[in-house]
Amino acid sequence: MLNRLGKKIIIDKFFFIMKYIIMSTWCLLIFICIGWIFLASLSTTSDIFDGKLLNSGVNFKNYYKAFVNNRVGIYFLNSIIYSSVSVIGLVLLCSPAAYAIARIDFKLNDILKRIFVLAMGVPGIMIVIPLFGIAATLKLINNRFILILVYIAMHIPFTIFFLISFFKNIPHTFEEAATIDGCSPFRAFWNIMFPLASPGIVTVSIFNFISIWNEYFTALIFASKTNLRPLSIGLFSMIQSMKYTNDFSGMFATVIIVLLPTIFIYIILSKKIISNITAGGINE
Amino acid sequence: MYKKYRKITAIIFVFPALIVFLIAFLYPVFRTGIMSLFYVETISDSIFNWKFVGIDNFVFLFKSNLFLKSLKNVFIIWLIGGLIVFSISLSFASILTFSNMKLKSFFKTLIYLPNIISSVALATMWIYYFYQPDYGFLKSFFTLVGLPQLANIKWASPDYIFMSMLIAYSFSNVGYFMVMFCASMESIPSALYDSASIDGANSFDKFFKITIPLILNAIKSAIVIWSIEAFGMFVWSQIFSPLDPEPGTITPKIYMYFQLFGSNLIVSERNAGLGASICVILSVIALFSFLLVNLFFRDNNK
Numbered sequence: 001m002l003n004r005l006g007k008k009i010i011i012d013k014f015f016f017i018m019k020y021i022i023m024s025t026w027c028l029l030i031f032i033c034i035g036w037i038f039l040a041s042l043s044t045t046s047d048i049f050d051g052k053l054l055n056s057g058v059n060f061k062n063y064y065k066a067f068v069n070n071r072v073g074i075y076f077l078n079s080i081i082y083s084s085v086s087v088i089g090l091v092l093l094c095s096p097a098a099y100a101i102a103r104i105d106f107k108l109n110d111i112l113k114r115i116f117v118l119a120m121g122v123p124g125i126m127i128v129i130p131l132f133g134i135a136a137t138l139k140l141i142n143n144r145f146i147l148i149l150v151y152i153a154m155h156i157p158f159t160i161f162f163l164i165s166f167f168k169n170i171p172h173t174f175e176e177a178a179t180i181d182g183c184s185p186f187r188a189f190w191n192i193m194f195p196l197a198s199p200g201i202v203t204v205s206i207f208n209f210i211s212i213w214n215e216y217f218t219a220l221i222f223a224s225k226t227n228l229r230p231l232s233i234g235l236f237s238m239i240q241s242m243k244y245t246n247d248f249s250g251m252f253a254t255v256i257i258v259l260l261p262t263i264f265i266y267i268i269l270s271k272k273i274i275s276n277i278t279a280g281g282i283n284e
Numbered sequence: 285m286y287k288k289y290r291k292i293t294a295i296i297f298v299f300p301a302l303i304v305f306l307i308a309f310l311y312p313v314f315r316t317g318i319m320s321l322f323y324v325e326t327i328s329d330s331i332f333n334w335k336f337v338g339i340d341n342f343v344f345l346f347k348s349n350l351f352l353k354s355l356k357n358v359f360i361i362w363l364i365g366g367l368i369v370f371s372i373s374l375s376f377a378s379i380l381t382f383s384n385m386k387l388k389s390f391f392k393t394l395i396y397l398p399n400i401i402s403s404v405a406l407a408t409m410w411i412y413y414f415y416q417p418d419y420g421f422l423k424s425f426f427t428l429v430g431l432p433q434l435a436n437i438k439w440a441s442p443d444y445i446f447m448s449m450l451i452a453y454s455f456s457n458v459g460y461f462m463v464m465f466c467a468s469m470e471s472i473p474s475a476l477y478d479s480a481s482i483d484g485a486n487s488f489d490k491f492f493k494i495t496i497p498l499i500l501n502a503i504k505s506a507i508v509i510w511s512i513e514a515f516g517m518f519v520w521s522q523i524f525s526p527l528d529p530e531p532g533t534i535t536p537k538i539y540m541y542f543q544l545f546g547s548n549l550i551v552s553e554r555n556a557g558l559g560a561s562i563c564v565i566l567s568v569i570a571l572f573s574f575l576l577v578n579l580f581f582r583d584n585n586k
Contacts, residue, residue, distance in 0.1 A: 019379050026376075027394045032421070033409055040413070051419050097301035104294035112298065119309060121508070123516050123570055125537065125563045127312035129319065129327060129544065129556065136328035153308030156301060185293040214402035216519050217537070221545055232404040239408065239526050251412065258405040266400045270393045273400070277463045 034259075041253040048248050062253035072254055074227060075234035081144065082219075082230055083212045086151040087205050090159050093152065095201055098163035099193055103175070113164060119157035124218070127153060132221055142225040150222060151212050159204050166200030167193065203276050206269060210262050231258045319560035327544055327556040334557075341561040351562075354534040357446065362514040365454040369510065370503075373458045377465035378495060382477070392466065396459040403456075407523035410452040415439035440524070446532050449524045453517070461506050468502035469495060504577050511573035515566055536562050 039053045041062055047055040066072040101109050131150055132141070140146045170193065178188040194201070216232045223229055229237065235254050242251060266273065320341055322334035345351045376395065380388050398406055414421045417438050426435035439448045472495065480490050496503070518537040525533050544559040 016383070016385075019383055019385060023376070023379065023385075023391045023395075027391060030394055030397060033413060036413060036421070037409055048419055051424065093301040093304060096297035100294040100297035104290050104297075106291045106294040108298075112302070115310075116305075119305075119313075121512070121570060121574060122313055123512055123563070123567050125516065125540070126316045126567055127309055129560055129563065130312035130315040131308065133328045133556075137330070149304075149308055153304060156305045156309065160301065185290065189297070210400050214400075214404075216402070216404055217541075220541075232402050235402075235404050235408065236522070236526070239412075239523065248412065251408070255405045255408050259401045262400045262402070263397070266397065270396075271389075274392060274396060274463055275467075277396075277460070277467060 037252050037255055040249060041256045043249055045246065045248045045250075048252075062249045063257070065247075066250055066253045066257065070234075070238060070250060070254070071226065072231070072234060072257055075229050075231045076257060078144075078223070078228060079213055079230040079232075082148060082151065083209050086148050086155070086212050087209050089148065089152045090155055090208055091201055091205060094156060094159040095163055095194060095197065096189060098160045099167045099189055099197075101160070102164045102167035103193075113161075116157040116160050120161060124154050128218060128221060135222070142223065142228055144223075144228060147219060147222040147228075150218050151215065154218070155208050155211070159208060162204045162207075163197065163200055166197045170196050203272055206265065206273060207276075210265065213262055316560045316563050319557055320564040322557045322560075324556040324560075325554060327559075329556070337557070341555070341557045342565070345558065345561055345565070350531060350534065351536065351539055353531050354536045354539045357533065358515045358517055358535050360446075361450055361453060361517060362511060365450050365457075365514060366507075366510055368451075368454040369457050369461055370506070372455075373461035374465055376458065376462045377469055378491060380462075381466055381469040392463060396463050398456045399460045403519040404523060406456055407452065407520045410448075410456075411440060411524055414452070415448050442530065442532055445524055445530070449520055449533055453520050457510075457513070461510070464502055464506055465499060468499040472498050500581055504581055507577050508570070508574050512570045515569050536566060 036053070040048050042058050042060065043053045044056050044059070047053055067076075100106070101112050127150070131146070131153075135141050135143070135146045174192050174196065175188060178192050183191070213230075214232065215230075216236075219230050219233050220236075223233065226237075231254075235251075235258055238247075238251055238254055242248070319334070321336060321338060323337045323340070324334050379385070380392055385391075417423060417440065420439075422437075422439060423435050426432070437444065439445075476494050476498075477490055480494060485493070516537055517535045518541070521533045521535045521538050540559045540562040543562075544556060
């Protein structure tokens with residue numbers, strides 16, 4: 001009896017250790033990859049090929065070169081413009097709409113909600129061709145505005161869907177009190193409901209920001225001109241020109257520049273992000 | 285009076301978002317749908333110059349070897365990659381939820397990390413570090429453990445590139461689905477497992493008879509999300525063969541991109557209608573996966 005129990009304890013212990021080993025190996029791989037890229041971005045290309053990272057010391061030349069020679073600075077600025085303007089636009093457009101759908105009865109609530117849920121399942125490429133056609137006719141290709149508009153349009157369904165549930169959970173007493181005090185609906189919304197829903201608004205904005213920062217396909221089509229490229233396209237154009245330049249360390253520096261902002265946001269807000277992943281959290 | 289006032293407010297609140305949505309989302313979606321039935325010489329042609337061709341665009345695509353190859357590629361990624369992603373993410377999620385490990389949230393945070401990194405950067409890491417034949421991770425690792433045959437494999441050569449891409453893509457997606465399953469598993473009451481243990485159920489029984497049925501909704505939406513992503517794959521294929529699209533790694537979206545926008549090296553037809561047809565095919569696949577998942581799991585449940 002005791003023997004059997006002892007065996008069971010040993011087996012349990014074995015599985016317990018195995019679990020740690022599997023999890024740690026997986027995490028270690030992720031860590032090694034990012035760590036290696038980081039060190040490579042501080043080395044020279046010949047160091048990388050010799051397999052001796054940082055052999056010629058830590059040098060930030062690659063970052064300097066990337067920002068100055070390879071226009072990564074412009075790409076970085078573009079990425080910031082696209083992501084932040086789209087995110088702000090989405091908040092301004094979607095939070096009043098979500099509030100109205102969630103809390104005011106005006107007959108269309110249910111239909112509108114259903115349309116937005118359905119739209120979440122439509123692949124983004126369905127809207128790209130006609131918008132490109134229209135933009136080309138209006139000579140708006142290679143224009144920041146059109147790319148931002150596309151980003152906003154693509155993220156409206158998810159943003160509204162996400163915010164509806166947040167507005168639904170705010171108690172009704174706040175609105176009633178505001179109305180009794182003679183507050184106009186607009187002031188009631190911006191001064192009372194909007195701050196109360198801010199946890200949801202912040203969360204959805206983080207999702208949207210990361211998703212737009214990392215977006216690739218639409219940017220490739222609508223911002224092909226060098227000065228308008230976001231980081232992701234800039235990195236790809238560097239990879240394409242690697243055939244001639246062989247600047248591996250510069251490429252790794254660009255990789256780090258691309259992923260640093262999102263990792264930074266993630267380190268601060270990982271709890272919030274992870275606890276909000278449910279169906280359809282981040283759509284590419 | 286007050287009610288009417290509220291209704292007007294509602295309309296004013298919904299209006300801006302709705303207008304943008306109608307003009308920049310719903311209208312383009314329908315226009316793409318209609319365009320797929322027309323011959324359209326260039327993408328900016330006005331609607332009056334379109335020539336109605338019925339389902340000819342689709343017939344053309346399903347006769348084109350390159351397009352069929354691209355569909356086959358994404359289908360294999362969907363199926364094999366899906367098996368890899370779902371088996372790993374389900375087992376990771378159950379390990380992280382049901383064992384009393386320390387560092388749980390640390391593991392979860394780090395495993396999810398690849399999902400917030402741009403796919404371009406991620407794919408670059410895989411191809412220019414992990415698979416790189418001179419200084420890459422696999423090369424150094426296999427040299428270190430003394431397996432020179434494996435160390436000398438050129439993972440990015442045409443023979444292996446598709447497999448390498450499939451593995452890289454699947455592994456990079458594990459974190460997202462794992463976190464999704466974790467959230468769903470955490471809501472299962474632990475009393476269920478306790479009573480099952482008393483009845484003598486082992487871990488496998490518990491996993492397949494309690495966990496899986498109770499997180500079915502999460503699995504359903506995970507399959508739909510996976511289908512949309514795998515069939516619409518673009519970035520990975522482009523980074524893994526950055527110059528010309530190689531038949532080995534081509535996907536429908538890559539085919540569409542080169543057909544409409546690219547310097548057409550391999551796709552030479554000038555017809556924007558074809559591009560629209562590809563979009564429609566990808567959307568139909570997404571819709572189909574949704575219907576199929578609902579049908580299949582409903583029957584199983586009852």
